Amino acid sequence: MHLIPDATEAPASTPAEGRSEPTVERVAFATDGGPAGSGALAWIARRATRGGLHIGVDLVLEQDWVSGGLHLGDAEKAADAVVEAAVTYLRQEAPAAEIHGNVTWADPRERFEQLSAAADLLVVGTNRTGQLAGPLGGGFAMKLAEAARCPAIVVPRSWRPGEGPVVVGVQGDASDEGPLGFAAREARASGRTLRVVHTWRLPTLLASEALLVPPVSEIARSHDQLLRSIVDPLRAANADLRIESLSLEGPAAALLAEQGAGAELLVVGSHRLGFLDRYFVGSTSRTVLSRPPCPVAIVGMPVESHE
Numbered sequence: 196m197h198l199i200p201d202a203t204e205a206p207a208s209t210p211a212e213g214r215s216e217p218t219v220e221r222v223a224f225a226t227d228g229g230p231a232g233s234g235a236l237a238w239i240a241r242r243a244t245r246g247g248l249h250i251g252v253d254l255v256l257e258q259d260w261v262s263g264g265l266h267l268g269d270a271e272k273a274a275d276a277v278v279e280a281a282v283t284y285l286r287q288e289a290p291a292a293e294i295h296g297n298v299t300w301a302d303p304r305e306r307f308e309q310l311s312a313a314a315d316l317l318v319v320g321t322n323r324t325g326q327l328a329g330p331l332g333g334g335f336a337m338k339l340a341e342a343a344r345c346p347a348i349v350v351p352r353s354w355r356p357g358e359g360p361v362v363v364g365v366q367g368d369a370s371d372e373g374p375l376g377f378a379a380r381e382a383r384a385s386g387r388t389l390r391v392v393h394t395w396r397l398p399t400l401l402a403s404e405a406l407l408v409p410p411v412s413e414i415a416r417s418h419d420q421l422l423r424s425i426v427d428p429l430r431a432a433n434a435d436l437r438i439e440s441l442s443l444e445g446p447a448a449a450l451l452a453e454q455g456a457g458a459e460l461l462v463v464g465s466h467r468l469g470f471l472d473r474y475f476v477g478s479t480s481r482t483v484l485s486r487p488p489c490p491v492a493i494v495g496m497p498v499e500s501h502e
Contacts, residue, residue, distance in 0.1 A: 219247040223314040225307050225339050226254050228277045234354035235318050236284055238490055241356060243289030245384055250289070252281045252296040253310060255303040274298045308342040317347045337484055340493040341465070346377055347493045348460075349484055357489055359458040360388035360439065364451045364479070367393065367421045370464040373494040375425070378462040379433050381492075387459045388437040391429070393422040394447040418442045448482035455488040465495040 224239060226232040239250060254274050278296035285294050299306055311317040319336040340347040363378035365371045375391070382389035395418045397411065419442050426440045443450045455461035463480045483491055 219249055220245075220316065221314045222248055222250045222316045222318055223307065223310045224250060224252045224281070224318050225303075225310075226252070226277065226281065226319075227303070228254060228274065230352060232277075232281070234352045235348075235350040236281055238348070238350045238354055239318055240285060240288035243285075243292050248289060248292040250285055250292050250294045251310065251314075252278050252285070252294065253307070254278050254296075254298050255306045256298060256300045271298065304338050304342045307339045308344060311342070311347070312344040314345050317343045317345055319347060319349050337481065340480075340484065343493070343495075346373075348490050349487055349493070350490045351487045354490060357457040357459055359456075359489075360390040361385065361460045361462065362390045362392060362451070362454045362458045363462040364447065364464070365391055365393050365422070365425055366464070367425065370495075371425065374462045374464040374492075375429060377492060377494045378460070379429065379436060381460055381462070382436055383433070385459050388439055389429075389433075390439045390441065390454065390458075391422070391426050392441045392443065392451060392454050393418060393425070394443050394445060394450045396446070397444060415442070415444065418444075447479040451479070451483055452486065452488045455483070455491070458489045460490050460492055461488065462492045462494060465493050 222239060224235060254277055256270055256274055275298055278298055282294055282296040285292065307317060317339060319339050336349045340349060361378050361382040363374050378389055422440050422442045426438060430438050451461060463483060465480065480493060
């Protein structure tokens, strides 16, 4: 299945001395058996160097697997083998972690929504090229990120530890609260700089810059002021962090992906959908997730610290 990463994929990394992090973090690893899960497993193994983890490796079987050509017994054996291999790898790479595996017949979105309600992180690894992955389709990671009740981390298959900052995208509205708090904690735990990025676009209906009212310089200044109103309180509340800020004009997804290249983590927000108290991944986050430049965290509701 090619689920298990090579030994060279996850060099050990530890947070800076004196940094605090959760004593035990509950991580749910969601896999459909595809090879992209190797990047997510390596990411989890490195995270275990920060402190205690309680890791659940979960694979959900669907009826489509049987109707799609796999016999029931073969599907269950293949799923058990994937989970066993993942658990064995994690026990070798993170011997201090508490690890268990589980295979369930269920709807993946409903199952991982349930699991994420009791987790600190939902980490997703998926690919359409595995024997078991085909029936789930390419939207597996997106569906789980949208359903998650906790921050969801989507890790690229080719992930390697980066040396860059923790990057967080902000819009200047209430949806920033969760991503900012989560990103600050991640930057502190990893000993990295926190980079706050605000993107904006010029009006598209006007033919030239000369016709803009107000002019470009004034529009840019208003966005700079908006970003300062976000970053100044963040600095005051996190005096121990190195915090950078960037206000950039252009397409949000492309600019966030550019800032995320080589980053420790890229954090983006999701939005309240309605009366069911669910969240959805907006178009910018969806575009970033389609080709993630680094591990991408989708964060909705404000995340309580477990420190």
